[in-house]
Amino acid sequence: xxxxxxxxxxxxxxxxxxxxxxxxxxxxxxxxxxxxxxxxxxxxxxxxxxxxxxxxxxxxxxxxxxxxxxxxxxxxxxxxxxxxxxxxxxxxxxxxxxxxxxxxxxxxxxxxxxxxxxxxxxxxxxxxxxxxxxxxxxxxxxxxxxxxxxxxxxxxxxxxxxxxxxxxxxxxxxxxxxxxxxxxxxxxxxxxxxxxxxxxxxxxxxxxxxxxxxxxxxxxxxxxxxxxxxxxxxxxxxxxxxxxxxxxxxxxxxxxxxxxxxxxxxxxxxxxxxxxxxxxxxxxxxxxxxxxxxxxxxxxxxxxxxxxxxxxxxxxxxxxxxxxxxxxxxxxxxxxxxxxxxxxxxxxxxxxxxxxxxxxxxxxxxxxxxxxxxxxxxxxxxxxxxxxxxxxxxxxxxxxxxxxxxxxxxxxxxxxxxxxxxxxxxxxxxxxxxxxxxxxxxxxxxxxxxxxxxxxxxxxxxxxxxxxxxxxxxxxxxxxxxxxxxxxxxxxxxxxxxxxxxxxxxxxxxxxxxxxxxxxxxxxxxxxxxxxxxxxxxxxxxxxxxxxxxxxxxxxxxxxxxxxxxxxxxxxxxxxxxxxxxxxxxxxxxxxxxxxxxxxxxxxxxxxxxxxxxxxxxxxxxxxxxxxxxxxxxxxxxxxxxxxxxxxxxxxxxxxxxxxxxxxxxxxxxxxxxxxxxxxxxxxxxxxxxxxxxxxxxxxxxxxxxxxxxxxxxxxxxxxxxxxxxxxxxxxxxxxxxxxxxxxxxxxxxxxxxxxxxxxxxxxxxxxxxxxxxxxxxxxxxxxxxxxxxxxxxxxxxxxxxxxxxxxxxxxxxxxxxxxxxxxxxxxxxxxxxxxxxxxxxxxxxxxxxxxxxxxxxxxxxxxxxxxxxxxxxxxxxxxxxxxxxxxxxxxxxxxxxxxxxxxxxxxxxxxxxxxxxxxxxxxxxxxxxxxxxxxxxxxxxxxxxxxxxxxxxxxxxxxxxx
Numbered sequence: 036x037x038x039x040x041x042x043x044x045x046x047x048x049x050x051x052x053x054x055x056x057x058x059x060x061x062x063x064x065x066x067x068x069x070x071x072x073x074x075x076x077x078x079x080x081x082x083x084x085x086x087x088x089x090x091x092x093x094x095x096x097x098x099x100x101x102x103x104x105x106x107x108x109x110x111x112x113x114x115x116x117x118x119x120x121x122x123x124x125x126x127x128x129x130x131x132x133x134x135x136x137x138x139x140x141x142x143x144x145x146x147x148x149x150x151x152x153x154x155x156x157x158x159x160x161x162x163x164x165x166x167x168x169x170x171x172x173x174x175x176x177x178x179x180x181x182x183x184x185x186x187x188x189x190x191x192x193x194x195x196x197x198x199x200x201x202x203x204x205x206x207x208x209x210x211x212x213x214x215x216x217x218x219x220x221x222x223x224x225x226x227x228x229x230x231x232x233x234x235x236x237x238x239x240x241x242x243x244x245x246x247x248x249x250x251x252x253x254x255x256x257x258x259x260x261x262x263x264x265x266x267x268x269x270x271x272x273x274x275x276x277x278x279x280x281x282x283x284x285x286x287x288x289x290x291x292x293x294x295x296x297x298x299x300x301x302x303x304x305x306x307x308x309x310x311x312x313x314x315x316x317x318x319x320x321x322x323x324x325x326x327x328x329x330x331x332x333x334x335x336x337x338x339x340x341x342x343x344x345x346x347x348x349x350x351x352x353x354x355x356x357x358x359x360x361x362x363x364x365x366x367x368x369x370x371x372x373x374x375x376x377x378x379x380x381x382x383x384x385x386x387x388x389x390x391x392x393x394x395x396x397x398x399x400x401x402x403x404x405x406x407x408x409x410x411x412x413x414x415x416x417x418x419x420x421x422x423x424x425x426x427x428x429x430x431x432x433x434x435x436x437x438x439x440x441x442x443x444x445x446x447x448x449x450x451x452x453x454x455x456x457x458x459x460x461x462x463x464x465x466x467x468x469x470x471x472x473x474x475x476x477x478x479x480x481x482x483x484x485x486x487x488x489x490x491x492x493x494x495x496x497x498x499x500x501x502x503x504x505x506x507x508x509x510x511x512x513x514x515x516x517x518x519x520x521x522x523x524x525x526x527x528x529x530x531x532x533x534x535x536x537x538x539x540x541x542x543x544x545x546x547x548x549x550x551x552x553x554x555x556x557x558x559x560x561x562x563x564x565x566x567x568x569x570x571x572x573x574x575x576x577x578x579x580x581x582x583x584x585x586x587x588x589x590x591x592x593x594x595x596x597x598x599x600x601x602x603x604x605x606x607x608x609x610x611x612x613x614x615x616x617x618x619x620x621x622x623x624x625x626x627x628x629x630x631x632x633x634x635x636x637x638x639x640x641x642x643x644x645x646x647x648x649x650x651x652x653x654x655x656x657x658x659x660x661x662x663x664x665x666x667x668x669x670x671x672x673x674x675x676x677x678x679x680x681x682x683x684x685x686x687x688x689x690x691x692x693x694x695x696x697x698x699x700x701x702x703x704x705x706x707x708x709x710x711x712x713x714x715x716x717x718x719x720x721x722x723x724x725x726x727x728x729x730x731x732x733x734x735x736x737x738x739x740x741x742x743x744x745x746x747x748x749x750x751x752x753x754x755x756x757x758x759x760x761x762x763x764x765x766x767x768x769x770x771x772x773x774x775x776x777x778x779x780x781x782x783x784x785x786x787x788x789x790x791x792x793x794x795x796x797x798x799x800x801x802x803x804x805x806x807x808x809x810x811x812x813x814x815x816x817x818x819x820x821x822x823x824x825x826x827x828x829x830x831x832x833x834x835x836x837x838x839x840x841x842x843x844x845x846x847x848x849x850x851x852x853x854x855x856x857x858x859x860x861x862x863x864x865x866x867x868x869x870x871x872x873x874x875x876x877x878x879x880x881x882x883x884x885x886x887x888x889x890x891x892x893x894x895x896x897x898x899x900x901x902x903x904x905x906x907x908x909x910x911x912x913x914x915x916x917x918x919x920x921x922x923x924x925x926x927x928x929x930x931x932x933x934x935x936x937x938x939x940x941x942x943x944x945x946x947x948x949x950x951x952x953x954x955x956x957x958x959x960x961x962x963x964x965x966x967x968x969x970x971x972x973x974x975x976x977x978x979x980x981x982x983x984x985x986x987x988x989x990x991x992x993x994x995x996x997x998x
Contacts, residue, residue, distance in 0.1 A: 042397065043348035046388050047340065052369070052377040055095035062088065062096075064375030071371065073364035074113030075138070081108030085124055089138075092365055094377070100147025103132060110168045119194065120148070121170060123179075127162050130155040135174065135193045152196035157187055159203060166256060167214040169224070176237065178224055180211030186226060188237055204235060205246050213259025217266050219281065225249075225268045227259045232270060232279065250277075250284060257296045264302065271297035271306060276343070288343055295336065298361050300368045302407070303349055304341045307358045309334065338370060340380070345403050350380065385410065389418065398422035416442035427454055436463040440470050448481060461488055469501065479512045486516035498522060502529055514538060523547045536560055540568045550579040558587060558599035562665035566591065573676030577683055585683040588676070589690045594667045671704045685712055711751050779808045784818035791826075802829050803836055807844055827859045838863045895922055907931055908944055921945070962986075 054060040062068055062080060070081035077097075078090040085103035088096050102108060106126030113120050118139040125131045133156050140149040156165070158181050167180035177189040184207035191199025205226055213227035221239030225232070226246060230253040235246040258271040268279040271294040278285035296307035336358045339351040356372040363369065368380040383391075385408060392401040401418050423438035432455070439451045448471055455464040468485035471477040477485075489498040502513070502525055510533055517526035523546045530538040536556075543553035554576055557565045569576075569587060576584040590596045670691050677684035688709040692702075717728035779787050791805050805826050809819040816823065830836050836844070838860070902920040906913060909931035917929040921942040932940055941949065962968065969986050976982040 041346050041348050043351055044391055046383050047350040047380040050379050052379050055093040059094050059096055069107045070109055070111050071360055072111045072113050073362040079111050081111045083107040131165055152193040157201045166211050169214040169216050171216055178214040180214045182210040184209050212254055212256045215261040215268055227254050229253045258294045260297050300363050305361055306339045308337045398425055413445045416445040420446050432460050432463050443470055443474055479509045482509045482512040483516055490520040518546055536564045544572050544575055554580050554583055577680045581683050585686055588673055588687050592691055593694055670701050681712055681716055784815050788822055799835055802826050810845055
């Protein structure tokens with residue numbers, strides 16, 4: 036590639052160096068100046084008088100020493116990375132002298148640097164000037180080329196002066212113009228003459244073999260150098276610049292013009308050329324060896340810095356004076372002309388270079404330059420972004436997007452998105468948004484925009500690819516956008532893939548309306564997932580899938596919940612259309628451990644027979660599939676779910692009640708609720724259906740041990756007008772009077788009569804209440820019929836009411852007539868008369884008996900007693916003395932009395948009777964103080980007055996005797 040097609044720039048700032056002192060300035064102009072090199076932050080100048088001067092960064096002489104006694108210092112070289120300096124002096128009358136100096140070790144005698152070694156360079160006793168010098172970094176080998184075409188290699192320890200061996204390794208009729216080492220598995224010496232390029236292996240495999248001709252074109256003096264980075268040899272000829280590597284000749288770059296000098300500065304090649312009018316004559320090469328004349332000062336030269344990798348000219352200029360030499364130090368490049376002027380070339384910063392390239396729209400070169408220098412990613416992305424902006428302005432949207440994608444890590448996405456929104460380049464926008472997600476830099480808004488783009492293009496395939504790709508994106512946003520755009524299957528897929536089970540159910544129910552599939556999905560998951568979703572959507576599922584939902588409730592609330600496993604089904608015809616296949620593709624990516632063949636749910640019926648069948652099937656499956664361990668919730672938590680679904684609610688409650696192991700509180704809730712539902716259903720039925728449901732309700736409360744609160748049953752029965760329930764509970768609670776009163780309150784005379792006949796014998800107080808009810812209105816009295824007489828007779832027989840009370844009750848309402856109670860009154864009056872007559876006779880009898888006893892007691896106390904008995908009342912024998920007579924007219928032998936001591940003697944015949952009287956009297960006295968017994972007896976007695984009279988006779992009413 037010709038350099039004439041390369042872009043040229045001004046990447047260097049050029050300034051003339053003014054030495055700090057006049058001595059240094061005069062030195063550059065002096066003809067005594069013979070050689071120069073740089074290194075170790077210094078510049079070294081060799082002169083014709085054998086002196087070497089060391090200059091600082093300000094080009095001030097900081098040190099000078101006499102290196103050689105004779106000859107001119109024609110070559111000096113500082114070994115990179117060390118303090119070693121090599122110098123060679125020549126006088127053409129003697130062999131050249133080579134010395135090695137240690138700049139950091141002063142010589143005690145001279146005060147200058149210490150000379151480590153010195154030797155004469157052999158050229159077969161031929162006096163020709165040295166044209167080229169090359170060294171290894173460790174100074175183990177040096178190569179010296181001469182103008183007569185010979186090359187001498189020096190081997191040895193020059194640093195420690197342990198001797199060195201010299202050998203002429205090459206001879207030619209053409210002068211040597213350059214020598215350079217290339218190290219590797221073998222050490223190769225590259226040789227340049229005016230007519231050839233050769234290689235010579237001087238160590239390693241192939242050593243000792245003759246030089247190999249690499250190319251039949253040589254180069255001029257100073258036109259050969261080495262690239263320190265790659266090790267390649269660079270040769271500048273009049274037609275081009277050539278590279279030579281380990282495998283021979285490499286790339287070349289056409290650049291016409293006579294070459295004077297080639298060097299390297301970093302990754303740039305420094306090239307000095309002369310105008311073609313000043314092309315080398317036959318004597319030009321000789322002038323290079325022996326020094327130019329005064330006319331060389333006024334020859335113009337062209338200086339250029341080239342980047343052969345990126346193929347551009349970093350700097351070029353034409354100088355009015357010929358260039359003597361170039362060197363690099365302190366990060367700058369220096370050029371010295373023959374007229375003694377020194378120029379500094381300071382490379383511009385990368386940003387300055389990039390600005391220059393931006394101004395010329397050379398963004399590709401800017402990118403390559405930044406990449407070659409090794410800038411960080413952020414700075415490289417800035418260049419890419421600018422390049423993208425440039426291409427976008429030109430309308431090359433696709434290429435511009437490629438640049439934005441490369442710079443995505445450090446680019447504000449909104450800047451790029453805004454550009455492609457404005458230009459309506461939706462495909463490019465999709466590409467950028469997808470890359471944002473790949474780099475995990477997408478926000479919620481980016482995900483939203485990308486999904487909107489897919490939706491706008493109706494590109495279902497890309498949407499599915501994006502979802503399946505595993506790209507990082509905001510899940511919430513992606514699902515929301517799929518739902519908004521109607522891509523419900525994709526939303527379900529995303530939710531399943533990321534374990535969002537609640538959201539899957541929500542989409543299937545709220546968006547897709549696939550209730551059977553939603554219920555099936557719930558049934559396939561663990562209880563901690565299934566239960567919350569079942570409760571959340573219970574009413575909707577019961578509305579659309581009543582039987583299956585009810586069965587799931589039964590399984591869960593009876594502790595028999597199992598993950599659903601589908602039975603094998605016959606393959607069905609695949610759904611047609613892209614949407615169906617898309618769903619199948621998505622389904623294949625869902626990792627469900629229990630997913631098998633999908634069963635299309637069949638239509639379900641609403642009757643209880645279907646529910647019973649489902650229950651049986653579930654029970655059969657339960658025998659083979661073990662249930663899961665979970666905490667069974669309380670039944671009442673499911674009650675609200677069955678609102679407006681009484682048939683399913685009844686099935687659930689009945690199934691739950693069939694469980695044996697149940698807490699008492701749950702049993703009460705279930706019985707009460709089921710009782711209420713039975714009555715509620717019965718209220719909507721008529722005829723036999725109504726009786727059927729009422730019979731079911733009655734079954735729940737029939738028995739002595741019901742699991743319901745009586746007040747709840749009474750309330751529910753009352754609200755539902757279920758009299759049998761009210762009666763049954765009141766019977767169980769012993770509230771018979773309330774039963775009768777409830778019938779009476781609603782005017783149900785027939786039921787009241789039945790209750791009276793059924794409960795009257797056990798509850799006598801019902802008869803007075805019945806008397807009041809029967810006589811409360813003419814209609815009720817007519818309905819009661821002869822039952823009024825039965826009630827009056829029972830009241831009279833049991834003494835439940837006094838006649839006066841009966842009259843008062845009947846007189847409350849002007850309903851009962853005298854004719855109705857005439858018989859009762861006449862019988863009552865007649866009975867009272869007989870009782871009065873009997874009482875009077877008893878009174879006369881008790882009064883006569885009392886008077887007789889009092890008279891007898893008086894006679895015994897005031898009159899003597901006459902005993903005429905002749906026989907002993909004990910033995911029946913005739914009485915003889917000693918005899919004992921008692922006032923009761925009984926007489927005994929004294930011996931028959933069994934008297935012991937002086938104890939009181941009592942008639943043996945009358946003693947039992949007297950003991951009974953004394954015991955009875957004592958019992959009366961004891962009972963006189965037991966008032967609670969009196970009150971209890973009075974409370975239970977039908978004849979209150981008779982009870983009081985009886986206890987009065989026992990002395991209860993007697994005032995206590997004060998001692």
